[in-house]
Amino acid sequence: MFLFQQPSIWFLLLILLIPLLWWRWSRGTQRAFMPCPTTRVMSKLPRTWVVRTRWIIPALRTIALVALIVCIARPLRADQQTRVHADAVAIEMVVDRSGSMQALDFVRNGQNVTRLDAVKAVVEDFVLGVDEMEGRENDLVGLITFASFPDSNCPMTFDHVHLSQRLGQVEVATEAEGPLTAIGDGLALAISRLTSLQDRADIRSDDEIKSRVIILLTDGEETAGDITALKAAEMAAAFDIKVYTIGAGTTGIVPVLGKDALGRQIVQRMETKLDEETLREIASMTGGQYFRATDTESLQSIYKRINELETTEIIERQYEQFADMSVDSVRFGGFTFPPLLIVPLLALLLEVLLSSTRYRRLP
Template sequence: MFTTASSWFLILLAAVPFVAWYVLRKRKTTSVAFSDTSGLQNLPKTWKQRLAWVPPALRIAAVVLLIVALARPQEGRKQTVSESEGIAIEMVVDRSGSMQAMDFEVEGQPVDRLTAVKDVAGKFITGGEALEGRFSDLIGLVTFARHADGISPPTLDHPFLVAQLNQSEIVDDRNEDGTAIGDAMGLAVEKLTALDNDRDDKVKSKVMILLTDGENNAGDVNPIQAAELAATLGVKIYTIGVGTQGQAPVPVVDPFTGRKEYRMMEVNIDEETLTKVAELTGGNYFRATDTASLAAIYEKIDELEKSRVEEKQYVDYREWAIEPVQVAGMKMPPLVLLALFALVAQVVLSHTMFRRLV
């Protein structure tokens, strides 16, 4: 960015042609009378004669440089400093066996519930479609089935977080299957409250987004107790019950043929508990019965939990008149110094090799 602080001084450049005319005009010089000078006209010019224009040109250049320096040309470098007051979000995702139910669609293709969650939650984190992304927020991930697993602590490395989410798989071992909602909530609360010990600046607000398609049937912590703890520690919980009403098609393998087939199974979501958990912490309960409604829920949460981001712009100006100038990758002296060099060179040359007899 280039500007001048006192542009009106540039008006003086209009007087430069008159200065040039005054400096370069022919002056009367001392002469010696000769009877005939025609023979002198064919003599070759010396290098001094050929370069006689240099001293006056230096004087004109000095005047131009001084006028430009008076206009105070400035090169500005803009710097933007972002200040954000972000939100810490812990995403708690169910990966129990019931998440295999094929009652969701992504791009027109039937998918299981976890795949739909990965698609929508990924857009919630990094942005996509109607979701802007949570670029200034710390986001962590906890997944659970019979046990709760802390996959990622709250982080600003969202590509890594989304990669970890996409690598999460539905459990296929009966010994690992179950729905430990309370344990997962307790782990998420622990990770969110630990942020105040790890950071000098406290997080504006702490939010948990709990997504499940079942009811608490494993683990040691009761979801209501975990919600009361969350409320005491200032963690707001949004709960999402995911799955169609009534029955949903679940893939099973026929033990005799080995073929995968779909059977309709009952959907049992403990909506009463999920609603109470949300109410205790000042959050909301949502029900997602398809991909569109799931996306709408994340859009709603995105609107409810906004981060404050402020940008301050600073401009660092370099004064060309008194600071070195960068031209075509070369560092040049300040304009005032260049004008001084030109003026000194003109005086020296005019009184030495280009000295003229008056």
């Protein structure tokens, strides 16, 4: 879109004087003459191309003047641009990786898989998006795992592909790492990460955090930690951090992957317990919800439900950026044009050059 700056646009009225100036320039100036007895000889001289194109000089002056008037009127080109602003949700994924997450009571693609493998697959779909889940493209997402101790596997990031890679590297805790479950410590570490976002130098100032959320998944009960789960829930509530809790797996005697004395993989039977009461209380204290996942389908539906509950508000703003065509290069139709001010300068330069050479007049 083209327009002229106000009030400079009124200079365009000067173009109305161009016909008068053209008439004046085309007549030339009054010249001295020498009386001759006859002009019969001169009338028989052939008309050269210089004589036939002598209108070029006033034409160049006219072009220069018109272009100069247009430049003074400040022609502007407006480019409409769109900026998308998203009010991000900061989500900390807190996943249990204690020994009981080796239980084989989930099925994926027709095969029995461990609880941890099922959770990793569903969490990846939740973050990156698949089918009906759109993913968390505009959100900060981090990953914390815990067994006897919590571990920050991936800091809060917009790079969800990197987070997915880190998630794929998560394994069940070894015996050396301890067989216990520190739910409260995992929650406390997540709270610390969420409350320190304003200190992160890599978080852009226009990335406004709409809300802060923790998604806690465990298949057991708290057996270790310096901070209890309920104490951590109080901390989350104080910082206005919502906690969604997920109880994963079945309870009772379940098949669990293990290793024998020779290090060979075997399937054992073990009893698992789930402290649903504590998980419900954590969710209630922080304004979240508690969900129960006993198979892959229910786990997928839970993350889908959380995805719907924690929406990201996207605001589209349109604005116009103006370029002064007199002094700025302008892109139009895929081409870059030089500033318009070059036109009168070139026209005047060419007019002076031609007037001093081929179109020069004798006094």
